[in-house]
Amino acid sequence: MDKINKIYQGLKSFIQIFIIKYEYENRGMLKKMRIDSRLNMDIDDEKWCELFLYKSCFNYCAKFVLLRYLEDYGLSYEKMNSKGLKKWGNFVKNISEKLNLLYVIVIKDLQADENNKIRKIFKKSDYDVFEIDEELAKVMSEHLSPIDFSSLKKKDMVLLFRRIYSLEQREEMKLDEFYKDAPALSYILELEKAEELL
Numbered sequence: 001m002d003k004i005n006k007i008y009q010g011l012k013s014f015i016q017i018f019i020i021k022y023e024y025e026n027r028g029m030l031k032k033m034r035i036d037s038r039l040n041m042d043i044d045d046e047k048w049c050e051l052f053l054y055k056s057c058f059n060y061c062a063k064f065v066l067l068r069y070l071e072d073y074g075l076s077y078e079k080m081n082s083k084g085l086k087k088w089g090n091f092v093k094n095i096s097e098k099l100n101l102l103y104v105i106v107i108k109d110l111q112a113d114e115n116n117k118i119r120k121i122f123k124k125s126d127y128d129v130f131e132i133d134e135e136l137a138k139v140m141s142e143h144l145s146p147i148d149f150s151s152l153k154k155k156d157m158v159l160l161f162r163r164i165y166s167l168e169q170r171e172e173m174k175l176d177e178f179y180k181d182a183p184a185l186s187y188i189l190e191l192e193k194a195e196e197l198l
Contacts, residue, residue: 003147004156008163010143011061015164017139018057022130033126039179048179055175055182056127058165062184064140065149065160066121066198067106072150075198076113079106082145099137117198120183127182154197161188 030049034041040048070076071084078084079102089096110122132140165175175182176189191197 003151004160004163006147007065007144007149007160010140010147011065011160011164013143014061014064014136014139015057018060018130018136019053021133021136022053022056026129029129033179037179051173051175051178052127053130054173055178055185056130058161058175059125059127059182059185060130060132060136061164062161062182062188063107063122064144065157066184066187067110068144068147069149069152069157070110070118070198072148073198074150075115075118076110079109080141080145081148085141085145097138098134099141100132100134103132103137103140121187123183125183126180152197154191154194157188157197158191161191165189 027049030052031045033052034045034048040051043051064080067076068080071078071081079088080099085099085102088099088102095101107122110118111124113119113122165173170176176186
């Protein structure tokens with residue numbers, strides 16, 4: 001339980017920074033996406049942009065938790081855990097602090113993974129319009145890289161995301177019905193019905 005709380009605290013910090021950073025970013029692009037898609041047109045512009053922002057943020061949280069689980073469980077190469085960060089620091093001297101570049105590499109690797117399920121979880125979506133910059137990558141790695149995710153079970157992931165995206169928020173925001181699919185977030189939210197984690 002302590003591990004879940006540590007992960008939650010790290011994600012909470014990420015969410016706070018992400019929402020403040022991108023609250024008014026890309027508004028023109030989001031409004032164009034709304035008009036082009038003709039999806040959820042019953043929601044006013046401001047609310048639509050807010051829901052998109054939160055869905056994007058929660059999708060990034062899901063991606064990061066799942067990629068860390070894959071690394072620590074031995075299903076992908078270590079890049080964003082403590083060992084991976086140490087290798088990154090030794091490999092690239094001048095840009096070792098630019099963890100956002102490492103994050104991009106990790107995601108590209110997972111999008112090309114031989115496992116179709118992993119590729120689907122990490123596939124590019126409209127919610128990637130907000131980027132993981134240096135600040136956000138640093139927050140994620142500082143809080144989550146030292147934690148070993150390999151012992152997480154399906155129920156732990158479900159519990160963690162119930163804290164991040166509470167049942168009350170789910171009732172109010174209905175992000176699963178909003179706009180298009182956010183692959184990593186959808187995977188996490190469907191875990192309750194799944195038999196196993198990955």
